Amino acid sequence: MIKNGKFFQSPPKSGKTFKELFIHATTTGVGRPANKDGYPIGPWTPELLADAISQIDANRKGVDLRTVQLWFENNKRGIGPTNIRWLAMVFGCRDPEGTSEWQVELSASQSRLKARRKQKEKAGGLGEQPALDVNQAAEPQNVPHAPKLDQAAAPKAPDAENVPPKQRFNLARASEALFNGRSSLNLPVAIWTTGGVLWFLAFIFGVHSVTYNPVEGLDKEVGFYWSISWTVGEMAVLPLFLILVSELLTFWKEERLPSLAVTKTSIEANNSWEQKVGSFSFSYWAIFIICFLGIFFIQWYGIYLRPLLESNSENPMVDWILVTISRPEIMSISEAIFVSMFAFLYSGMIYWFYFIGLLLLYTLANDFYRIYINPELQPNEIYQRKMRANGTKIMTGIFRCVVLGILLATCIKVNAAYLISDGETILDWLIGDALTALGVNSDGWSWLEQNPSPFFTSFLLTFITCFVFFACFAQIYWVLDGCFPSKEGQSLKGNSQVQRLVSQVKALWFKMVSVVVLLAVNFMVVGKFYGFSILLFGSVVISAYSLLWRTRAPEEKLKQAHELN
Incomplete structure (x- = not known):
C-alpha cells in the first residue's frame, strides 16, 4: 500500500x-x-x-x-x-x-x-x-x-x-566513523587542507622549486612542486582512494540488513557491523602506533632530523628538505627541521587514513563472506541474485581502491628513483629513458651514490595492498563461484547465450587479477632497465581505463537472459 x-x-x-x-x-x-x-x-x-x-x-x-x-x-x-x-x-x-x-x-x-x-x-x-x-x-x-x-x-x-549511555573511547569505531558516507569528503578535505599548508610552507621557504649540483655539470631539480609523491600521489590519488572506500562502506552498511534477511541470519549482539569493526580493535591500535610512531617519529628522526643536526648527509637521498645541507643559503637548519617535522606528521596522518581504509575493505569482504557462505541457500534464486549483485559491487569497489593504492606506492618509488638518478628533471628523466629504449637517444641515465629509503617504504605499501586485495578476492570469489553451478545455472545449462554471459562474469575477475599483477610488476621494475618508463606509461593508462569499467553489465545481461529463457 x-x-x-x-x-x-x-x-x-x-x-x-x-x-x-x-x-x-x-x-x-x-x-x-x-x-x-x-x-x-x-x-x-x-x-x-x-x-x-x-x-x-x-x-x-x-x-x-x-x-x-x-x-x-x-x-x-x-x-x-x-x-x-x-x-x-x-x-x-x-x-x-x-x-x-x-x-x-x-x-x-x-x-x-x-x-x-x-x-x-x-x-x-x-x-x-x-x-x-x-x-x-x-x-x-x-x-x-x-x-x-x-x-x-x-x-x-x-x-x-x-538517553545514550556513556561509552569509553573506542578507536576502532572512531576510525570507522571517519569514513561515514554522509561526509565522504571529510578525509580528502583534511588531506587537501594540511597538504595546502605544506605547499604554502615550501613556497615561503623557497624550496618549491630548487636545484643543486650532485655532480659537476648536473643542475638537478628537487623542488617540492616537482615531487610527484607529495603532489600527485598524496593530493590526487589518495583522496580518490578514501572517497571510494567511503562509498563502498556506505553501500554495504545499507545492504547489510537486507542481506541478513535473505540469508535468514539472525541479528544478534555479536553479529552487528559495530561488533564486526570492534573485533579488529587490536589492528586499529597497531596501525595508529605504526603510523605515528614508526612513519612519523622514527623515520623523521633517522632520515631528516639526524642528518640536519649533524650537517653530514652520509649519502642520503637529497630531496626538497635535505637540499638544505648542500645549499644552506636556501633555508636554515631550524627551518628545515620544522618543515620536515610537519611534513612527516602529515605523512603519518595520511598513511593512517590509508591503512584504516585497507582494514575496512578486508572487514567488509570478510563480513560478506560470513553472511553469504551458506551452501544450503545456494539453490534459492533470490539468494543468488542478491549475493551476485552485492559480491560484484563489493569486489569491483575493492579492485578500484587497490589500483589507486598501488599507483600511490608507484608514485613514491618513481619519485625516489628520480632523486637518485642523474636526470635534471623528472620529465626529462622519464622521456630520456623511453627514447633510450627506442634507440633514439644513445646517452642513457645512471645512478647517483645515494640511499633511497622510500624504496623499502613503497615496497611495504605495495605488498600490504596486494595482500589485502587477494585476501578479499579469495573470500568473495569463494562465495560467488558457488552460485554458478546452482539450480539456476543447471536450468540454463543448455543456453549458449547464458553460458557465454557467465563466462564474461568470470572473465571480469580474471581481468581484475591481471591488472593488479601488472601494476605490481610495473612497481617492481621501476628503474631496473632502460625503457621501464614505457611500461610505466602503459600501466597508468590501463589503470585509468580499469577504474572506468562498467562491471554491472554482465550481471544485468545474465538476469535478462534468465528471464527470457
Missing part, C-alpha cells in the same frame, strides 16, 4: 516487543519512498531514519544519530514516548490513520519490552533478548486497523529511555 508516495504497512498485532517490531519495520522499509511497482526503494538505515525524524516540522529538536543507532542494536534499551510519536509519523507515512496505528502498537511494544525485562529481573538476572530472525520479521502482515489516537494528546514526557 502507498500513502503519500511512501510504502505503508499496518503494524503486526503479534505481541512483538519494541526491538522486534522496530526490526520488522526498518527491514521491510515501512515509511520509505515507494517505487513505481509499489515497493520501498530500500530498508531504513540509522542515518536515513535520523534524517526522516529530524525533517518532521513539529520536531524542532530533531533526534541524535546515536539514539537511533541504539534502536538498531540488540540491547536492553527501548524508546521514550516522545520518540514513539516521531517514529509513528515516519512509519505511518504522515497519514493520521496510519500514524495512530503505529503509535498504538509502538507504545504497546515498549510496554511489552518493559514487562519482559521485569520478568527477567525476577528470574534472577538481566539477560539478552532472543535473537531476531530478520527474514521472519520482514514478512508482511495484514491486520485490521487499530483505533486512532489524538496526535495532539501525545505525551511529551522526558525521553529517558533514549
Whole structure:
C-alpha cells in the first residue's frame, strides 16, 4: 500500500516487543519512498531514519544519530514516548490513520519490552533478548486497523529511555566513523587542507622549486612542486582512494540488513557491523602506533632530523628538505627541521587514513563472506541474485581502491628513483629513458651514490595492498563461484547465450587479477632497465581505463537472459 508516495504497512498485532517490531519495520522499509511497482526503494538505515525524524516540522529538536543507532542494536534499551510519536509519523507515512496505528502498537511494544525485562529481573538476572530472525520479521502482515489516537494528546514526557549511555573511547569505531558516507569528503578535505599548508610552507621557504649540483655539470631539480609523491600521489590519488572506500562502506552498511534477511541470519549482539569493526580493535591500535610512531617519529628522526643536526648527509637521498645541507643559503637548519617535522606528521596522518581504509575493505569482504557462505541457500534464486549483485559491487569497489593504492606506492618509488638518478628533471628523466629504449637517444641515465629509503617504504605499501586485495578476492570469489553451478545455472545449462554471459562474469575477475599483477610488476621494475618508463606509461593508462569499467553489465545481461529463457 502507498500513502503519500511512501510504502505503508499496518503494524503486526503479534505481541512483538519494541526491538522486534522496530526490526520488522526498518527491514521491510515501512515509511520509505515507494517505487513505481509499489515497493520501498530500500530498508531504513540509522542515518536515513535520523534524517526522516529530524525533517518532521513539529520536531524542532530533531533526534541524535546515536539514539537511533541504539534502536538498531540488540540491547536492553527501548524508546521514550516522545520518540514513539516521531517514529509513528515516519512509519505511518504522515497519514493520521496510519500514524495512530503505529503509535498504538509502538507504545504497546515498549510496554511489552518493559514487562519482559521485569520478568527477567525476577528470574534472577538481566539477560539478552532472543535473537531476531530478520527474514521472519520482514514478512508482511495484514491486520485490521487499530483505533486512532489524538496526535495532539501525545505525551511529551522526558525521553529517558533514549538517553545514550556513556561509552569509553573506542578507536576502532572512531576510525570507522571517519569514513561515514554522509561526509565522504571529510578525509580528502583534511588531506587537501594540511597538504595546502605544506605547499604554502615550501613556497615561503623557497624550496618549491630548487636545484643543486650532485655532480659537476648536473643542475638537478628537487623542488617540492616537482615531487610527484607529495603532489600527485598524496593530493590526487589518495583522496580518490578514501572517497571510494567511503562509498563502498556506505553501500554495504545499507545492504547489510537486507542481506541478513535473505540469508535468514539472525541479528544478534555479536553479529552487528559495530561488533564486526570492534573485533579488529587490536589492528586499529597497531596501525595508529605504526603510523605515528614508526612513519612519523622514527623515520623523521633517522632520515631528516639526524642528518640536519649533524650537517653530514652520509649519502642520503637529497630531496626538497635535505637540499638544505648542500645549499644552506636556501633555508636554515631550524627551518628545515620544522618543515620536515610537519611534513612527516602529515605523512603519518595520511598513511593512517590509508591503512584504516585497507582494514575496512578486508572487514567488509570478510563480513560478506560470513553472511553469504551458506551452501544450503545456494539453490534459492533470490539468494543468488542478491549475493551476485552485492559480491560484484563489493569486489569491483575493492579492485578500484587497490589500483589507486598501488599507483600511490608507484608514485613514491618513481619519485625516489628520480632523486637518485642523474636526470635534471623528472620529465626529462622519464622521456630520456623511453627514447633510450627506442634507440633514439644513445646517452642513457645512471645512478647517483645515494640511499633511497622510500624504496623499502613503497615496497611495504605495495605488498600490504596486494595482500589485502587477494585476501578479499579469495573470500568473495569463494562465495560467488558457488552460485554458478546452482539450480539456476543447471536450468540454463543448455543456453549458449547464458553460458557465454557467465563466462564474461568470470572473465571480469580474471581481468581484475591481471591488472593488479601488472601494476605490481610495473612497481617492481621501476628503474631496473632502460625503457621501464614505457611500461610505466602503459600501466597508468590501463589503470585509468580499469577504474572506468562498467562491471554491472554482465550481471544485468545474465538476469535478462534468465528471464527470457
